[in-house]
Amino acid sequence: MEQAQAPSCYRHPGVETGIRCTRCERPICPDCMVEASVGFQCPECVRGGSGTGHAPSASRPRTVAGGVITAGDPQLITKILIAVNLAVFLAVRAKPELLDRLDLIGLAFVPQFGEVVGVADGEWYRLLTAAFLHWEIWHIGFNMLGVWWLGGPLEAALGRVRYLALYLLSALAGSAFTYFVAAQNQPSLGASGAVFGLLGATVVLVRRLKYDMRPVMTLLVLNLVLTFFWDNIAWQAHIGGLVAGAVIAYGMVGGPRERRRVTQWAACGLILVLTLATVVLRTLALS
Incomplete structure (x- = not known):
């Protein structure tokens, strides 16, 4: 039985990774990871969702649970x-x-x-x-x-x-x-x-x-x-x-x-x- 292959980074095809962006859930490699309060995020989500290819409402920065990230104190x-x-x-x-x-x-x-x-x-x-x-x-x-x-x-x-x-x-x-x-x-x-x-x-x-x-x-x-x-x-x-x-x-x-x-x-x-x-x-x- 073949071992399942890890997904490739969406920005660097061929670079395998087990980490996903906590907002959009796309696979990201160490070169693309941006450390956040919880987990890592991709560069596009950090910049506010530009360039993701999704609809404007879907590309807004979101939590891992799907909630829109609000401004102000995160705690x-x-x-x-x-x-x-x-x-x-x-x-x-x-x-x-x-x-x-x-x-x-x-x-x-x-x-x-x-x-x-x-x-x-x-x-x-x-x-x-x-x-x-x-x-x-x-x-x-x-x-x-x-x-x-x-x-x-x-x-x-x-x-x-x-x-x-x-x-x-x-x-x-x-x-x-x-x-x-x-x-x-x-x-x-x-x-x-x-x-x-x-x-x-x-x-x-x-x-x-x-x-x-x-x-x-x-x-x-x-x-x-x-x-x-x-x-x-x-x-x-x-x-x-x-x-x-x-x-x-x-x-x-x-x-x-x-x-x-x-x-x-x-x-x-x-x-x-x-x-x-x-x-x-x-x-x-x-x-």
Whole structure:
């Protein structure tokens, strides 16, 4: 059986290469590579798409996920998400009773409030608010470092809207799985589900761009070891977010280019439907 031949650089026929432009996906050799925030780009895409031979709308600079690259700060959404987490952390520190009002809990009686609270009692907002809650400084520190290290490159690769969808859906999936599996009166909080979603998406993106998988796989294994061997960690949020992030990222960058938009919506829709179904089933079980 003959070994498949690597594609040739589109600007230098006969020069084999395994690297593709992260915008237009054409093969490029080392002489044509222009380093970008994520991956490499061809000279035409760097110049704004001139000379590509495509229609003007298609030749606009785009991310690897097909989104149009916007002007301004390439890490804007990442910085906003970190700022929101920090603002909520300071608010909870100043007013600790917010913790019991916003954390993720299935169904429980809270003596200081004199009432029953929880997602099963109709407080579905807790699935999202809990993902922005932290109490310990080390907790928010580790999570925000994860958002910064993983989120910036992902935002540049996916585009702002897709990246925000990835973050929020991963957070919701992590919360939903925690709600489904954990004890009904066990509180949970933190952005861990979203962070693991970013980690799962990074694994998919690195594989898609054919980079060295060893660093990201080492990071993944290390985080999974900590998940299951460190006390007081909501492993359910980690696993739920990880799976959701990987599925969404595959839909965004792994599908056929001609059906990219359909696969992206389908992946996001699938995770959202599964999240809602999980919450509904658990709520019915606790009713």
